Amino acid sequence: MKLTSEELDMLEGKYGKAVQKSMEILTTLGEIFDAENMVDVYGVQIAGVSYANLGEAGLEFLSEIAEDGKVRVLTTLNPAGMDRENWQALGIDEEFAKNQNHVIDAFAKMGVITTCSCTPYLIGNTPHYGQHIAWAESSAVCYANSVIGARTNREGGPSALASALTGITPKYGYHLDENRHGEVLIKVNAPVNGTDEFGVLGKIIGEKLGELEKKIPYITGITNATVEELKSFCASVATYGGTALFHMEGITPEYNRYPKPSNITVEINQEDLDKTRSELIDEDLEIDFVSIGCPHASIHEIEKIARLLKGKKVKKEFWITTARPTKRIADEAGYSKIIEDAGAKFAADTCCVVAPIKGRFKGIMVDSAKACYYGRAKNKFKVKIGPVEECVEEAIK
Numbered sequence: 001m002k003l004t005s006e007e008l009d010m011l012e013g014k015y016g017k018a019v020q021k022s023m024e025i026l027t028t029l030g031e032i033f034d035a036e037n038m039v040d041v042y043g044v045q046i047a048g049v050s051y052a053n054l055g056e057a058g059l060e061f062l063s064e065i066a067e068d069g070k071v072r073v074l075t076t077l078n079p080a081g082m083d084r085e086n087w088q089a090l091g092i093d094e095e096f097a098k099n100q101n102h103v104i105d106a107f108a109k110m111g112v113i114t115t116c117s118c119t120p121y122l123i124g125n126t127p128h129y130g131q132h133i134a135w136a137e138s139s140a141v142c143y144a145n146s147v148i149g150a151r152t153n154r155e156g157g158p159s160a161l162a163s164a165l166t167g168i169t170p171k172y173g174y175h176l177d178e179n180r181h182g183e184v185l186i187k188v189n190a191p192v193n194g195t196d197e198f199g200v201l202g203k204i205i206g207e208k209l210g211e212l213e214k215k216i217p218y219i220t221g222i223t224n225a226t227v228e229e230l231k232s233f234c235a236s237v238a239t240y241g242g243t244a245l246f247h248m249e250g251i252t253p254e255y256n257r258y259p260k261p262s263n264i265t266v267e268i269n270q271e272d273l274d275k276t277r278s279e280l281i282d283e284d285l286e287i288d289f290v291s292i293g294c295p296h297a298s299i300h301e302i303e304k305i306a307r308l309l310k311g312k313k314v315k316k317e318f319w320i321t322t323a324r325p326t327k328r329i330a331d332e333a334g335y336s337k338i339i340e341d342a343g344a345k346f347a348a349d350t351c352c353v354v355a356p357i358k359g360r361f362k363g364i365m366v367d368s369a370k371a372c373y374y375g376r377a378k379n380k381f382k383v384k385i386g387p388v389e390e391c392v393e394e395a396i397k
């Protein structure tokens with residue numbers, strides 16, 4: 001790789017051990033993927049924050065890096081294993097909380113903003129069109145590349161941290177024009193509405209791409225999509241297909257930048273949506289947990305939940321998972337009080353997947369296809385997908 005004199009100094013250790021280690025990671029990655037050079041990044045999103053995933057070895061690694069590592073660019077954190085303020089009410093044990101706080105303290109020492117959210121783009125880590133970034137949360141990566149038109153590969157925890165400490169990333173993959181064109185034309189021949197249905201669509205497209213061994217769909221037939229629907233779609237298509245970039249005709253910013261693919265076409269009809277929805281509803285289901293906010297709920301979604309819950313009482317455990325800055329807006333707007341008076345709980349900084357709640361509930365109802373996948377695979381829950389209105393109905397019935 002061609003490195004600048006500053007990058008060479010970083011590699012030789014002139015900026016300290018953490019930066020040197022980071023440069024070793026980034027140059028190794030660059031060489032593996034034939035990057036010619038590095039590119040400056042506007043911001044970083046770090047994943048792998050839950051102590052449940054990191055364990056003691058991960059905490060030790062972070063503590064070591066934090067000894068002399070300081071971030072050079074705006075850097076935010078993915079959800080942690082618990083709400084940092086409300087963990088006791090959510091049933092998290094004290095030993096886990098202590099270790100989780102050590103992890104977050106290590107990131108804070110490096111200058112990382114401890115937002116603990118998978119929707120950094122909703123709370124200020126918001127790149128603009130064409131900007132290079134290094135993000136490591138699959139749903140956010142897909143959103144940044146596709147909906148914003150920023151450029152990032154799907155980073156791992158260590159490479160994202162390395163970019164945060166150096167301000168650069170190797171220029172390969174989705175940073176280059178030639179790797180961003182659509183490969184499969186997907187024609188959607190049915191109306192798609194709501195976060196749940198966009199999640200269902202993401203599952204169909206993700207699985208189809210997997211069968212075809214392709215990564216970038218070019219989607220037609222969607223006439224309108226909200227931010228919330230797109231974030232749900234991103235989470236789903238990334239979960240079921242490993243997709244980090246899609247184009248949606250008339251909706252995403254790069255849809256007419258590259259030629260429309262014409263050699264492979266897939267049609268999606270109402271029957272496909274119905275069949276896939278039924279795959280996300282388990283039989284013999286006993287729902288004792290409802291969670292909304294995968295990816296983290298926007299203020300718009302929280303306002304809607306408050307409206308639906310006003311004057312009611314929930315009878316089941318009901319979490320609204322969101323970023324703490326979004327929760328603070330909800331507090332000021334009075335939405336939090338309505339929601340908490342109804343007996344539902346905010347779980348800021350965390351979510352129903354990364355929190356250590358395996359086996360604690362029998363069945364979960366969500367509006368997210370991604371949460372269905374991990375609810376089954378990681379937490380061993382039975383699952384049901386449905387619109388937000390039905391999730392709230394389920395919680396109060």
Ligand code: F3S
Pocket residue numbers: 078079118139235293294295296321350351352353354370371374
């Ligand atoms: Fe975010 Fe957790 Fe879903 S990290 S995308 S809320 S699984």
